[in-house]
Amino acid sequence: VSVRLREALRRSDTLARLGGDEFVVLTGSAQPEDASHLAMKLLGALRDPFDLGGEQIRITGSIGIAVFPDHGTDRNVLMRAADIAMYSAKSQGRNRYQFFTADMSERTQERMQMEQGLRRAIDNDALEVHYQPQLRLSDAHVIGVEALVRWPHPELGMISPARFIPVAEESGIIETLGMWVLRRACHDIVGLPDNDGRQMRLAVNVSVRQFMREDFVAHVLEVLTETGFPAESLELEITESTLQVIEQSAGILDALKRLGISISIDDFGTGYSSLSVLRGLPIDRIKIDRSFIIDLTENEDARAMIEAMLALGRSLRMTTIAEGIELSEQAELLLRLGCSEGQGYLFARPMSAGQLRQSLRHPPDDI
Ligand code: C2E
Ligand code: CA
Ligand code: CA
Numbered sequence: 001v002s003v004r005l006r007e008a009l010r011r012s013d014t015l016a017r018l019g020g021d022e023f024v025v026l027t028g029s030a031q032p033e034d035a036s037h038l039a040m041k042l043l044g045a046l047r048d049p050f051d052l053g054g055e056q057i058r059i060t061g062s063i064g065i066a067v068f069p070d071h072g073t074d075r076n077v078l079m080r081a082a083d084i085a086m087y088s089a090k091s092q093g094r095n096r097y098q099f100f101t102a103d104m105s106e107r108t109q110e111r112m113q114m115e116q117g118l119r120r121a122i123d124n125d126a127l128e129v130h131y132q133p134q135l136r137l138s139d140a141h142v143i144g145v146e147a148l149v150r151w152p153h154p155e156l157g158m159i160s161p162a163r164f165i166p167v168a169e170e171s172g173i174i175e176t177l178g179m180w181v182l183r184r185a186c187h188d189i190v191g192l193p194d195n196d197g198r199q200m201r202l203a204v205n206v207s208v209r210q211f212m213r214e215d216f217v218a219h220v221l222e223v224l225t226e227t228g229f230p231a232e233s234l235e236l237e238i239t240e241s242t243l244q245v246i247e248q249s250a251g252i253l254d255a256l257k258r259l260g261i262s263i264s265i266d267d268f269g270t271g272y273s274s275l276s277v278l279r280g281l282p283i284d285r286i287k288i289d290r291s292f293i294i295d296l297t298e299n300e301d302a303r304a305m306i307e308a309m310l311a312l313g314r315s316l317r318m319t320t321i322a323e324g325i326e327l328s329e330q331a332e333l334l335l336r337l338g339c340s341e342g343q344g345y346l347f348a349r350p351m352s353a354g355q356l357r358q359s360l361r362h363p364p365d366d367i
Contacts, residue, residue: 240271290324
């Protein structure tokens with residue numbers, strides 16, 4: 001990349017690599033038009049595929065442009081302006097350039113700060129993983145946990161993954177973050193017995209982008225080997241949107257299956273996957289989304305939907321787990337309808353590994 005960029009520049013221009021995939025070009029022209037020409041030239045320089053050991057790799061760039069003195073008179077301000085413009089180019093779909101404008105939304109700035117903060121948090125090992133117990137509804141035994149990432153921010157307090165996971169997905173950080181969570185979770189849960197005395201099952205969320213990486217399966221195997229966590233007790237939660245990319249996902253699912261890893265479909269019922277997608281795929285469990293559980297006891301339709309999902313699970317020989325159970329009436333009704341497992345505030349909130357170990361010392365009561 002450096003070589004191609006350098007070839008597109010003049011001798012008097014400066015090219016620097018800031019680290020990772022970020023480069024800075026300093027060019028000494030008086031005309032903003034020159035900057036946009038140069039930006040197009042640089043994007044063009046990346047267009048042809050790169051040959052990496054015989055493999056053809058395609059990449060794109062996103063360019064932000066800041067102009068002296070309009071957008072700043074010192075280098076810090078200029079660099080920040082260029083950075084904000086670059087994020088704006090990224091969020092508009094990549095492979096483009098953007099001039100900085102003063103009204104570039106607060107959102108971009110906020111997002112950028114969040115992205116930088118998140119990178120730093122991963123580097124500094126400042127993220128945490130919490131665990132929410134999953135119970136067998138018939139005897140209230142804890143038979144699994146779901147790993148949920150947490151970001152304790154020094155100034156903003158606990159930031160919800162609902163806020164930072166989308167940022168991590170859009171920026172690509174999710175690939176590093178996801179592997180970090182998997183490693184930490186396997187490390188925390190290996191050797192921990194469930195209420196039946198077996199190795200606790202561990203469910204870890206995997207986002208599409210992480211799942212589709214070519215080296216995903218190899219990475220998972222590496223983490224299992226490194227932590228000694230048994231593949232049979234690991235479950236990966238994917239969403240319906242991941243299944244949509246069907247041709248690729250089928251191969252990855254088979255490879256995971258061969259390792260002995262289970263797969264569950266998260267937020268089931270909220271996506272748009274046609275039911276036929278489920279057929280023939282090695283799915284072990286479906287997780288009925290919380291939105292169906294919320295008005296289960298009052299709403300006939302919600303109940304009908306759940307009954308249909310349970311019937312589907314039974315006929316495809318998949319187990320079902322209901323998430324977001326907050327009331328004992330919900331748990332009782334789900335058990336009566338034939339749902340075998342549940343997760344929710346009624347039983348336990350997500351907690352640290354230490355708290356989890358503590359709570360498992362107290363034997364469960366029947367519901
Ligand atoms: P999710 O996978 O659907 O996780 C369940 C969410 O519901 C969690 O929110 C959990 O704390 C919450 N929850 C559990 N029981 C109840 C309940 O009874 N009532 C209510 N109101 N909520 C309940 P959380 O921890 O904020 O996570 C939000 C989302 O962020 C997760 O939704 C998941 O999509 C994503 N996420 C979290 N950790 C990771 C991760 O390591 N990787 C990826 N890719 N995504 C993650
Ligand atoms: Ca989940
Ligand atoms: Ca879910």
